[in-house]
Amino acid sequence: MIEKGKTLLVDGPASVTLLSGETEILGADFKASSKMVIREGKRVPFLVREKAEFELLLGEKGVANEFETTTIPQSWENAVNMVLNEKKEPTVVMIVGGIDSGKTSFCVYLANKALKMKRKVTIIDADLGQADVGPPSTIGSCRITKPIRDPFQMNAENICFIGVTSPSSASTKVLEAIARMKEKALKRPVDILMINTDGWIEGEDAVRHKLSLIKQVKPDVLIGIQQENELTFLLGAAIETQKLPIESSPAVRKRDREERKLLREIGYKKYLKGAAVESFPISWVKVSGLPLGNGAPPVRERVAKIVEQIGTTPMYMEETPDSVFIVLGKEQWADEEIARSIGETLNKKVKIVWQGDEEGLLVALHDKDENFLSLGILEQIDYERRVFKVYTRVKKDVASMHVGQIKVDKSGKELGQSEAFSDYL
Numbered sequence: 238m239i240e241k242g243k244t245l246l247v248d249g250p251a252s253v254t255l256l257s258g259e260t261e262i263l264g265a266d267f268k269a270s271s272k273m274v275i276r277e278g279k280r281v282p283f284l285v286r287e288k289a290e291f292e293l294l295l296g297e298k299g300v301a302n303e304f305e306t307t308t309i310p311q312s313w314e315n316a317v318n319m320v321l322n323e324k325k326e327p328t329v330v331m332i333v334g335g336i337d338s339g340k341t342s343f344c345v346y347l348a349n350k351a352l353k354m355k356r357k358v359t360i361i362d363a364d365l366g367q368a369d370v371g372p373p374s375t376i377g378s379c380r381i382t383k384p385i386r387d388p389f390q391m392n393a394e395n396i397c398f399i400g401v402t403s404p405s406s407a408s409t410k411v412l413e414a415i416a417r418m419k420e421k422a423l424k425r426p427v428d429i430l431m432i433n434t435d436g437w438i439e440g441e442d443a444v445r446h447k448l449s450l451i452k453q454v455k456p457d458v459l460i461g462i463q464q465e466n467e468l469t470f471l472l473g474a475a476i477e478t479q480k481l482p483i484e485s486s487p488a489v490r491k492r493d494r495e496e497r498k499l500l501r502e503i504g505y506k507k508y509l510k511g512a513a514v515e516s517f518p519i520s521w522v523k524v525s526g527l528p529l530g531n532g533a534p535p536v537r538e539r540v541a542k543i544v545e546q547i548g549t550t551p552m553y554m555e556e557t558p559d560s561v562f563i564v565l566g567k568e569q570w571a572d573e574e575i576a577r578s579i580g581e582t583l584n585k586k587v588k589i590v591w592q593g594d595e596e597g598l599l600v601a602l603h604d605k606d607e608n609f610l611s612l613g614i615l616e617q618i619d620y621e622r623r624v625f626k627v628y629t630r631v632k633k634d635v636a637s638m639h640v641g642q643i644k645v646d647k648s649g650k651e652l653g654q655s656e657a658f659s660d661y662l
Contacts, residue, residue, distance in 0.1 A: 238290050244304040245283040246488055249275030250296030258289025263309075263342055264349030265384035273386055275299075276503060278496040281386070282308045282488045308488035313343060316460055316483050317350050320429065325457055327427045329419070333447060333471065334462035336436035336497075339489040341369060343462060344433050345388060348381045356428040361418045362388070363411065364435045366402040366497065372508045372612055373501040374402050374599060374643055376414045378422055389504075395421060396609040398601030400526060400641020401654070402501065404435055408446045416453050432456065444471050451475050498651055505599075506649035508612040512630045515613075517638070519623040526640030527595070527658055528588065529618070532557040539583060546579050547571050552592060553620040560586040564620055567592055592620070594657040597644035602629060605636040613638075614645055 239245050239258075247253055254272045260283045261267055267283060275281050277298055283291070284307050293301050320330055330347070334340045344360060351358045358381040362370035369388035371377025377393035385391065397414040404411040415432065422430055432454060437443045448471070451459060459478045461468040464485045472480050492500075519530050532555040535543065543563065544550050553564035561583060565571060571589050580587040598615040613629030625638065628647055642659060644652040 238288060239283075239285045239303060241285055241288050242306060243285050244306065244308050244488070245285065245289075245291060246302045246304055246308070247275055247281050247283065247293065247295075248298070248300040248490065249279045249281075250277040251275045251299035251301070252294040253281070253283065254292040255283075256290040256292055259286040260284060260289050261286060262386045263346040264353070265345075265386050267386070276387075276389065276500070278492055278500045279387070280488060280490040282486075284308070304487070308486050309346065310484050310486055312483035313346060313486070316343075316481050317347050319481060320347060320458055321351060321354060321356070323457060327423060327430050328458065329430045329432070329454065329456045330458045330460060331432045331434065331451065331454055331456035332460045332462065333434050333438065333468065334436065334485075335438050335464070335467055336367075337489060337491050338436065338462045338464060339485045340364070340433050340436070340462055341367075341388060342486060342489070343460070343483070344431050345385045347429070347431065349384050351429050352381065352384060357426050358429045358431070359422045359425070359427045360388075360431045360433060361415060361422065362393075362433050363415050363418075364433055365399055365404060365411070366435060367500060368504060371396040373504045374398065374400055374641055375601070375609075376411070376418060378418050380425070380427070389507075396601075398609065398639045398641065400599065400601075400639065400643065402643060404437055404446060405442060406642075406659075408442075408449070411446075412449055412453050415450065419454060438467060438471065444474070447471055448474055451478055502649045502651055505612065505645050505651070508630075509614070509628070509647070509649055510630065512613070512628050512647070514616055514626055514628050515632055517625045517627060517635055519618075519625060522625065522635060523637040524625075524640065525637070526600075527618075528560070528562040529555065531555075532560075532562065535561065542582055543579055546575055546582065556585075560588070563587065563589045565589060565591050588658070590657050592618075594655070595640075597646060597652055598655060599641045599643040599645050600627060600629075601639045601641070602627070602631045602635045603637045603639065604634045607637065610635065614647060615640065 332340045361378040363376045371393040376397045379394045459480045461482045535556040551563045555562045576587045600613045602610045610631045613627040617626040
């Protein structure tokens with residue numbers, strides 16, 4: 238039995254059933270007979286409004302603890318009131334903060350409070366590495382029409398695939414995607430548009446990226462969640478924006494690298510459920526992220542020069558006006574020096590990869606209107622038959638495929654990042 242005014246903090250994996258009393262989760266009512274399953278790596282605060290009795294089923298790493306009071310800081314209450322009292326509609330709110338600072342929890346709390354006041358709320362989730370609204374390595378958005386307990390349960394209405402889990406290598410792409418998402422969101426009725434950002438805040442490049450994003454989005458309110466003074470410079474440099482620094486919640490739990498990876502893997506699994514290997518002819522699918530389908534086989538004279546310098550015949554070659562793409566079999570060999578030599582001979586940029594370099598790359602499949610259909614895993618490129626083999630739950634209407642740099646196996650396990658094609662692109 239937990240007394241009124243206290244908070245039950247539960248770390249997953251766990252199942253929580255409220256047997257009696259009244260509680261809330263970040264502003265969302267959790268009433269008697271309600272049940273919630275908590276994922277491993279996640280912590281959920283149950284604030285007790287009336288003396289409550291819980292039934293807990295804890296997994297191997299599940300933990301439950303009592304906290305003497307609410308875990309919602311007064312600064313959060315002040316920030317929410319400020320946003321809800323903004324006269325400008327729609328109000329665009331951007332949330333910045335480091336890794337595990339509580340950005341998502343604040344978004345959930347603001348959304349739940351806004352819904353109670355009958356406000357129309359939309360969220361853009363731009364945290365590539367710890368995405369909740371869409372799958373990892375994407376930016377997702379959706380309208381919020383009912384109280385949220387776990388944003389992972391929301392279904393994204395729009396998804397933009399970036400293909401990496403950190404914006405450090407895709408800053409421009411992230412900025413452009415968020416701008417498009419914002420523009421699209423504002424075309425529909427909305428009172429509060431929240432933009433939740435990633436936790437990349439340390440270093441000059443990170444600050445530059447965030448300032449570029451602030452300039453691009455032009456938020457009406459910039460909320461910075463900090464545990465010490467880590468956002469002082471960033472907030473100080475955002476001179477044309479109304480800023481509100483707030484503190485982290487005491488409920489925030491620091492996750493290690495493996496726990497964050499585990500949460501991403503749960504996200505991959507969600508979008509790979511029911512997947513099977515499908516074949517898509519290269520000529521039928523527009524591809525980005527791989528240098529295929531945009532060129533033609535080199536003429537005989539160029540082929541002879543390439544074979545002479547490599548010492549063997551490549552299994553596949555494709556040439557554009559300014560580049561040559563060469564695929565070697567797994568037993569064939571070449572190095573960067575040979576690639577440079579071929580480039581000097583042909584006066585073109587040359588990229589050499591090996592058969593199998595593509596295996597496991599995460600991809601996004603889109604329809605003819607560039608609407609996101611689902612994720613997939615590139616299993617193989619059959620260069621002889623010119624076919625992509627993709628592990629995905631999508632079977633038809635695929636018009637384009639965007640290839641990322643993350644490698645994932647069929648179980649959703651993240652295998653790392655590949656830059657086999659990145660320098661070419």
